Amino acid sequence: MQEFIYYNPKGLDFPVSEEILVSTNLDEIKEKSFLISNTSEVNAEVNADEIDFYIKNTKDSMAAQIENVYKLYDIAANKYDFAQDISYSQEVTNQLLLVANTKEEYEKFVACIKPDDFELFFVQENIIKSISGHIGNLSVIVDDEGKDVTLNVSQIVWYDAKEEGIKQSGCFDPKESSEEEVVSLLKENINSYSYKKFTTYDKTICQYNERREVICSKCEEVCPSVAITKDDETKVLSFSQIDCHGCGGCISVCPSGALDYAPSNRESLFEMSKAFANTHPLITPQKMNISSLEVELKEGVLPFAIEGEKFLDETAFLTLAQISGSQLVFYTDFISKGSGDAIRIVNDIYQKKYGKDAIIVAMNEEELSEALKEVSFIEGSNFNFNQEGLKKREIFSHRLQKLVGDEDLGEVKTGEHVHYGLVNVNEDKCTLCLVCVGACNVDALQADAKDNTLRLNPSLCTSCGYCEVSCPETDCLEIERDVIKLQPMWFKENILAQDELFACVECGVEFATKKSVEKIAAIMGPVFANDPVKEKSLYCCADCKPKIMMQNYYDQKKQGMSNAR
Template structure:
């Protein structure tokens, strides 16, 4: 039977491999899913396998198990991936934007490669939009506005707005040789994927009367996510997406997920790190420079998008492994950075230990390996199937807190949690706030006519406050996590008894809502007893009361002749 995993021995290993792995003695190409060397042309190249074998201080028995785990971890991402392959035809219309005259020679060289090359000064360009293979340039020439189309652009010292479009390369940043290599590789049929999946039903921006959220578009380094202000719809351009995942880490509700590693996939992946220390390394980082021993129990985790990890991911990994997490990276995203600070504060309060370390250099990494302490007391497991991001984090964090009161942790600019207060004297239980909440933090309970709230799954968006029709009734408390049991359970925020129709006895509204309407309408009805009585009637009885009064009036008029 054909094996999916290939291992080409380039480091001289002295231990046997798991039976699921085919040991390749010489470089070859095969129908493999995962391989430890690029020449195998497997679907997935996993450089962390050779890195682990060469640097790990684990025993031979653990190395045998862990090498198999590294292959399986990569397989999990492949099995659960939700990405779709797309392609775009990219022609040879090339625009070079520069003030340097020597680039005429570059234009000539590229023309020999059958590129149609246009050379423009940056001062002429007013706007650039579109995407690779279909870029549209607005320029001004002698007071005349012109439009031109091209497939790709070389722009020295390109402005920020230009670099947001796919197909634009700045040789001043990446070097001319790399820029030319990239545009040549992308000429013809350009293949790309959707890195982001989207659930508008829990989006905090989608079709809301006011802009409550929009963090994803704010942190996107390209034009892959745009906001349509009129309709309050998000528009996704997958061809412009770099796959960094920054939008996922700041999405408050979990409406965005990373297709290369969906939350369910990460749950399965975490199982391979039980009793191991996860060393997270973005794929862009060079493993070759980490020339230090890997402490016993350390297992590398290579991730595709360096910015997508959020609080549900990281707390899952902490509670599954029972060990701190180590990041080796030169960049931490805004969302992930907030989460790391929050989790470190919580773990310091509870366990007096650090949860997550961030290392930019091998020296920092070596120092952390010497000092970090395991956290077996944090271990906890839940079934995450069917749960949303906030619900996962709530259930896991509730276990950390237990029955204690650990105080308050402030959240940050990009990750929001909080609380709310309701003036029960003003609340009529109209339930507008429940309709406004699409993450199930606010719920109505007809069994006892109550309005309940779970702070731990609230996104702190404030849309309930905007929606509430009563003045100064509902207030959102911003950016606080209260580390006490009551913060994780449903609290009754308002309660009332039902009012029975004075005609038929059917309960049709809360007493407070009826009293409010009566207070508003009584002055307007100016002592009209019939109209006043309708205020205490259900919808079915109101017209009956009015009709009966009308008929009685007519009968009196007939009698009085």
């Protein structure tokens, strides 16, 4: 199979790689299938409209255009190869619930359909008690004169839909478009409804999953639908891919990287970013519809097409900026909470190091034109390394460490939705119980048995606070939240507390830290003050403690028998 196809009735004004089949006749290729095409008119797995956008608007030399056109095909192929967005289908019947509050709304909708189009149920909004399920399998509980009645339908039409409808897949509001458009969509869904997997989840580094305290559920908070739900009793997240809009907003606020974006995951973004070395990347989300745009792309500008607009986080932005060695232009009409924080953080860092923003946001065509004139390379910012297999925070840490080098650039504040922080420990109160180490699932806190130390790599800390709530000591551990210190020590393991090992007074084996033994002895010493053996046991290891207690028992028993004689 020929992987790459370029179709245009007018052909091309310059030659392209022999790996790209160029066609001016649609009839010649209509029976063939391809991997990447420049247009939806061709049967292909991926339609990359950024190719024609680039060809139409670029000011690159012909040699650069030849190279870049092939590069755009290759980037699209990489994205396809790495994508984990598996497609699924859902059966949707013609059972339809109409929620209307006036006779006019009811009549207006019914006038747009034929009697046999749908099996239609009608209710008024005020009797709806709850909605559950998803498109194709919706359960609506209504109050029928004091009794709960369940209506099982596939889709819902709801005039002025309330939040429980807006967040539900399969619910449509005619006032958001028109009755005609909604009816057309309802029928299309009955014929064929498919959806994709947009998120992947690693619960082992999730900062909500099965923890004793709720210290993070950002993904659920920002989700615009019911695709992510949580149970605060069991501390378990549930994901419904059929309800997911694919926006990616949950990805950019996930502190540990437990969530990733299936269409363009972390590994995929890294591989695609390599193609943008020594270019000016123009990030273009799918929804921005660049096909009709007419803007001048000065030499070196190359579009970077992505699917969702909200999944880009600080690690993704810094990776692309360092590999390209350039400022980035992000063309989007909406900035998500996580991406907004990430852009500000990376820009603040770049301002301190280079005196320039790393990311230029353009929210309309006029701003885009200005941004494309302004975008420039940043001297000394190029950097890349093999980040395969590393977690989100580890990648950001390594890249930021290279940027900071040996300098002290001060500090930047992180934000409401993206958090970094610094763990501080009162060494006098720390017994090195290491509960905090067990609580940290991003490996920011570590214990070193060689020198009996508790250590922190601040650059990995998400400021989640689970170590803080887990620490058994009073006023021992606290977090300085929402700060990144741009200095070398931020990226190294700092010793927070250290202690000597205590040797068992009976056998001499070291079995605990000196502070932990002293703490227990201080609590229990007064209780055992009248029993020297029990008091001694406080300073014994687990093996010797029962031995001396049993020996004391037998000694006392033997003594009692001697006294009886």
